[in-house]
Amino acid sequence: LWRRGVPLFGFNFSVTDSVTGNPIQGALCVIYAGLDGMGDADTVYTDSQGIAGIDAKWFQPRSWSVSKAGYRQKTSNNVVSSIPVALVPTVIQYTVRVFAGIGGTTVPSGTLTVDPDTQLTVRATPYTGYTFDYWVYKGENVGATNPLTFIIDRNAITISAVFKEIVEPPPNGEPPTNGEPPTEWPVVKTDQVFDNVRLDPGILFEVQQSQEKQVDTALVLGGQIEYSVKLESSLATACTYYILWNNEILQEEGFWTWEPHGTIKSGILSIPLSKIRSTNVLTIALSQVPGTFNRCLFNVYTTLGY
Structure with a gap:
């Protein structure tokens, strides 16, 4: 039995732009007593964070819709307490x-x-x-x-x-000292910079992490980055991972819809001496179609020769 004016259910909408991942303010969120957006309804608008909450006071909801000018309306019969919605722009x-x-x-x-x-x-x-x-x-x-x-x-x-x-080149005609590293380095130092780090943009477009790497530039001869990236899970696989050294992209590769969860992509990237500073920034990033919840596991090592 329902009492007049007493909330029976609480529903929380989170509305974003499907292309940019940014929150949408002023989206109209509606819950309906009938299926497919039919029957009695209660409404609410999203705030500046794309969030809106609404209680069902007079009926048990069986469907909902979200709409805003410039976007395609989305309607669903899947009524749950937390409702993330990525609206598709009518002009992509x-x-x-x-x-x-x-x-x-x-x-x-x-x-x-x-x-x-x-x-x-x-x-x-x-x-x-x-x-x-x-x-x-x-x-x-x-x-x-x-x-x-x-x-x-x-x-x-x-x-x-x-x-x-x-x-x-030096005045005496000798080869420059800051060219490519030799085939074999006398001293090798390897560090695991990212150890089983998970990146998951969720409903957003991109997420990233960075770490600083200090190097003795007076002694270093060159370096390399060894990496492995594992696709752990997704609602719809459509993501691209990046490895950047001092904001320069060294590796960019995607996981595609036909690749199963558990797929691993790996490789070794060379870092010439000319691109090694005393303080370096190594960055890993993962971008996706917003709302597809791709999650990847990163393991990244740096090896420097002295």
Whole structure:
């Protein structure tokens, strides 16, 4: 028996943009007495964090809907106490990230939101002592044309500018001392920087972690990064992992819908002496289609030769 005005059920909506993962303010959340959004209803609007709570005072809800101008309405008969909703924009926009590696900057830079099939022109500018080397687009070297126009034909594209240090040979004609490391290093030091670290963006687009690595640059000859990334779980597998050294992407690879949970991807990445500083930042990142709850386990080692 229900008493007039006494809440019988509590429901909490969490509403985000399916492309950016950002919370949506002012979304209309409705619970219905009937299936498929029919019958008596109670309503509430989301706050600046995309959150809304509503109590069923007069009926037992059997369906709900969430809507907002500029997004496709979502309706469901799956009525539970916690309801995360990722609304799809009626006008889809893509997220593109533009990075500059060690030795320069780009214009534009950072994370951008653009319309599908936008032609985005990016210019790379090297710092003193460096020269622009090449672009990395969708994980591939696409040459050294600068500036270069990229077609943004899907979501979560990364564009990276790679620079290289200008190395002047010594006056006596001997080989430069800061070239590639020798085949064998006299002294090797290995550290596990990320030990079974899980990254899980949840309903967001991306999550990352960073660690600092101190190096004696007077003695170091070169380095490498050994990594393994395991896809642990997901609602829908669609994610990309990144390994960055001093904000330069060294590895970018995706897990795809046909790959089962438990799939492991691994490899070894070289770090030339020219890219080793006294204080270095090693970053791991995981991006996904927001709301697909991809979770990956990272193990990352650095090895430095002296």
